[in-house]
Amino acid sequence: MILSVAWRNIWRNKVRSTVVITAITLGICAGVFSTAFFKGMAEQRIKKVIETETSHIQIHHPDFRQSTDISSFIPDATHISGNIRQIPNVTGVSKRIVVFSMVASAETASGVKIVGVEPSDEMHVTNLSARIVDGAYFEGIRKNPVVIGKKLADKLKVKVRSKVVITLQDMEKNITAGAFRITGIYDTDNFAFDEVNIFIRYSDMARLLSFPENACHEMTIKVSDADFTREVQQSVKLLIPDLEVLNWTELSPEMKYLTEAMDIYMNIFIIIILLALLFGIINTMLMVVLERVKEIGMLMAIGMNKLRVFSMIVLETVFLSLTGGIIGVLSGGLISKYFETHAISLSMWREGYVELGYDPFVYTDLELSLMINTTLLVILTGIIASLYPAYKALRNDPAEALRTE
């Protein structure tokens, strides 16, 4: 019955309660949506890094990532990759030769990371082949094809079928060069990536470098679902204990920091919203308690003890907060749900975001835990907001309150 009194009390001053509830609704809705938005943005960034750059797991010679020395290679790569393909949930393995060197066009030259790949294998670990905006992925050019990013193409002022010269040091430290023709231009919306990564065929690379047969610098593994990453990583480690086997969070730790930082920022954001609401709620409830001095005095006179008076005010505050909170969480959730499948275009600010590697189209990422946690935080806010007003209510002296002047 105290529950029902508390609930009905909210609606005694409809205008005031509606104002408070609306404020809470708007605040929570904005908090939930923003969280889902930035979460989606971060998730997309991570997904893209996995899809276009790192894939799930990579294998290197233990020295390679430090030194980038071409002699720190993995011997017998074909045999290893054959064994890895047997591990359950592995959907693709690709071996790469990686050299940091120069590419030059008629206009200018640029420092790049040259990656020699088996196109048919590479297609199963990264989705670059689907990101071609001009030309085709290793098709149409028979001799020495190269795939470069749009950003680099603009810089070198080259187009599909243009000729570029790749210069590098071979295994004997001799400078050697090869003429390549652009077969495809890709665009991942990540300028930093597009500007430095160029792809040639494994065989062309091996020939240029006089690279040992069947060797590679980097072996990239894709699994059917990111959740299998650790499991597969363990199996691979058992297979090749002498090599370095890293998963995507270890390969790009900034991605992990990104999600962690994002979570912290969003929590702070929601807490700031709730803090602002807290004072509004306290203020409202103090007014309520002040207005009902006589009524609370009467309730105490007829047998409501302090605990019950206290809980009545706490309940009323929690109901008030929760009403706004639930509407806010649901509306914020609904909006976020919609934008999970309908992209929000940031094209207005495209340059800035793309420079940082973010997609110009953001799909929100709504998690149930966000909605539950926010609701719990709203309840907590309600309880905290109620403490002082409820304490004030207890200070009532029934004899004093009931005196009619």
Place this chain on the structure above:
Amino acid sequence: MPVRQDWKVYRNVRTLNKSNKMSIIEINNLTKIYDGSEVEVIAVNGIDLSFDKGEFAAIVGPSGSGKTTFLNLLGGLDRPTSGEVIVDGVNIWNLKSRKLIDFRMNNIGFVFQSYNLIPVLTAKENVEFVMHLQGRPKAERYKRTRELMESVGLADRLNSRPAKLSGGQQQRVAVARALASKPKFILADEPTANLDSKSTENLLDIMENLNKDENITFIFSTHDARVVKKARRVITIEDGKVVWDEKR
């Protein structure tokens, strides 16, 4: 024939009462002094009284004479400066405050001049509320609520909110509410002060019937002559002292 009693006579009457009948309230040398900022006010000044089961007693006296203060001390709402109130052998002001609240809930019914009812609850829910606090079973609450609403003549207004009831009807619900907890007696501080004469008469009739038919003890304050007329005992207070105690 009313007699103005001096201290000794009055004392004797009380002793006599005590020996013959079972008194449910014993008041000994009850005093309340308010410490104002400048002067202290002796609102109740050494009152000795006793009430029996089934009394229908009016406390009368001019405004400021100490009626409200006296009823508050008697009802366990305001702590006396000295003296004692003994209800059914329990010295209520020796109870811990939490126990006192429960004692009040289970033994004393209150009707105030106003602000009696919870505005968000219907008439019937208001009556049920105390029984809820007492933890009475649902079936009992249901039955008793209807009986009480019937006995105050409001069986047809069970589901009305207080705002939809007239002042007189609200006070009748308040009487039903006060009775709901099965108290030993009912204290009513100027219950008719805000009512017109017709509602006043109606409320008094209901109280009188409850008193006669069910032997409910009523102690009410008033300065309305028509209300005083109905009382079977009239206690006159002046400056916090009982100056007249007349039974008829």
